[in-house]
Amino acid sequence: MQPFDIIVIGAGPAGSAAACWAARHGASVALVDKASFPRDKLCGGLFTERSHRYYREIFDQELDFSRIVSRKNIEFWQDGTRLARVTDVPPLHLTMRLNLDNQLFSQTIAAGAQDFSGQAISEVASNAVHFRNGTVIEGRILIGADGVNSIVARHLFGTPFDKDTIGFGLEIEAKSEDRSPDLHPLRIDFGAADWGYGWAFPKVGSTTIGIGGLHAENTDMKAKFAAYLDRLGLTSDANRIKGHYLPFGDFRTTPGRGNILLAGDAAGLVDPITGEGIAFAMKSGQLAAKAALEALARDTPDDALPLYKEQLKTIHRNLRIARTLRRIVFAPRWQSTLSRSFRRSGTVRLQYMRLLAGEIEYPELARRVLLRLPRYLLTALRR
Ligand SMILES: Cc1cc2nc3c(=O)[nH]c(=O)nc-3n(C[C@H](O)[C@H](O)[C@H](O)COP(=O)(O)OP(=O)(O)OC[C@H]3O[C@@H](n4cnc5c(N)ncnc54)[C@H](O)[C@@H]3O)c2cc1C
Known part of the structure; x- marks a missing residue:
């Protein structure tokens, strides 16, 4: 097999954005994921207008809104007291990641990326990915978009993140028989977790309920989640609760090494106040692909990292300021x-x-x- 221009590892929002942008601009791209699509990802699924704008720019099409609930009102609560109900806000789109990521993945394959999903990786090297089934693919540039537990980051730095400096979230999917999400408030609850918050995001047929915050500040997160569910009038069924880390404020100032770049959660690009990660995941994927394309055009793959770092400056500046503001907000x-x-x-x-x-x-x-x-x-x- 000919070496690919770019191998993208991880086909979430960051990886699909990187692969789609690169394929749309003529590169040969392999899109690798250990999961087969559709696959789920623990997430509130709130897709903001910021995400929507990036999505349209990168994928060059409109999102399929048929299974997405869009709301223009939101309630803010603190410790059981409603602080405000805000109406006429810019639309907030409530997605199920199973559907959203499948859509991004399918559009990326349709744009020309070669599908290597559903295959477990045994090893990542600087110019190649080895699969457990013995297949090896080579690439001139690698983009690691494999999430908070990134094996690409582990390959580069020994460990993806220090768990004491990032966030953690717990969620349940509260199924509802009535299929009128508009009847249920979309709410954010400050104080449900320390250095974080709680949320109830109504969707079609269910509401995603969760809390998230700095891991080190919430050693009793399960108890806090039980209290939050109780406040919402729900029982805590331990079997349905799922947890996941999120890099909530700890980003990599140098997101890669040599010809390997990191994007999205693998690079730590989650907003440290709002917890939003999908927007910067897609944007960083696009920026990584742009840097890779330019480095390939120069025939110097190692130029990709300095180019990418330069392009990420605006996102990094935002995250730095947000991290400082967080000391006041939380x-x-x-x-x-x-x-x-x-x-x-x-x-x-x-x-x-x-x-x-x-x-x-x-x-x-x-x-x-x-x-x-x-x-x-x-x-x-x-x-
Ligand atoms: C509880 C919780 C709630 C959240 N709510 C929101 C929200 O409402 N809105 C929002 O914008 N953000 C939210 N986030 C953050 C958001 O989920 C992430 O920032 C976003 O998914 C990052 O996208 P990504 O593509 O970088 O990584 P991911 O979405 O994690 O995708 C990584 C991909 O890599 C693949 N992969 C992983 N390991 C390997 C491997 N070894 N080999 C091959 N493939 C691999 C995975 O299968 C996956 O497909 C939330 C996060 C959590 C934990």
């Missing part, structure tokens, strides 16, 4: 001041929603928070 001493401000101020709520929709970025949000900081400080001191 720190226990600020919680009551912030929730009061969230309840009273339409501006604060609007900025949060605009951030989710990708209408503003963290540098602008940080400027606005800094302007309000003296007022927060005064309120906190008066208490």
Whole structure:
């Protein structure tokens, strides 16, 4: 078999985006995944307008909305008290990852990537992937998009992440007989987990309910989840609860080595405040593919990493600022001041929603928070 221009390992949002972009731009691409599609991925499945915009740009088509619930209202709660119900927000699309990822994967194969899904990898080398069934494929550039437990990151750095610096989430799928998701509120619950939050995302036939936060700050996460389910009037059935790590704030400043790049969760690109990962997964996949294409055009595959790092600067800057802001947003001493401000101020709520929709970025949000900081400080001191 001829060496591929690019081998992409992992066919989630990051890997499909990378492979689709590269294939659409004429590269020969192998798309590898240990799972066969459709496959599930533990996730709230909230697909924001930011994700939607990236999706259309990368895949050059419209999403199939037939099984997606789109909402323009959301409720924010804190410890059992409703802080606000916000209406007329930019659409929030509630997807099932089984369907969403299958769609991205199928579109990528249709764009020309060669399908190596459903095959377990035994070893990753700098120019090749070895499968357990004995097949070996070679590639000039490798893109590791194999999630938070990335074997490509392990191959490069010994371990994907330090579990004490990233996040963890628990979820259940609460099946519902009534198929009218519009009757159920889409809600975010601050305080359901420390340095994180809880969520209830209504979909067709079920609601995805979960909590997530910094792993090190939530050693009792199962108990917190049971309390959250109780608050929502649901019983905690341990058999249905699933957990997964998410790289919530710990990103790799140098996402790769030599001719190997990391994208999406494998590179740690989850928003450390909102927990959104799908948008930056797709965007980083596209940027990795762009860098790879340029390095191949120069005939110097090792140029891909410096090119990619340069292209990732905006995302990295956003994540750095978000990590700093998180110390205010989630720190226990600020919680009551912030929730009061969230309840009273339409501006604060609007900025949060605009951030989710990708209408503003963290540098602008940080400027606005800094302007309000003296007022927060005064309120906190008066208490
Ligand atoms: C509980 C929870 C809730 C979340 N909710 C949201 C949300 O509502 N909205 C949002 O935007 N983000 C959310 N996220 C984050 C989001 O799920 C991730 O950021 C996103 O899936 C990252 O995409 P990815 O393509 O990088 O990785 P993944 O989606 O994890 O895909 C990785 C792929 O690599 C494959 N793979 C893994 N190991 C190997 C291997 N050894 N060999 C071959 N293939 C392999 C997997 O099968 C998979 O297909 C949530 C995360 C968690 C844990």
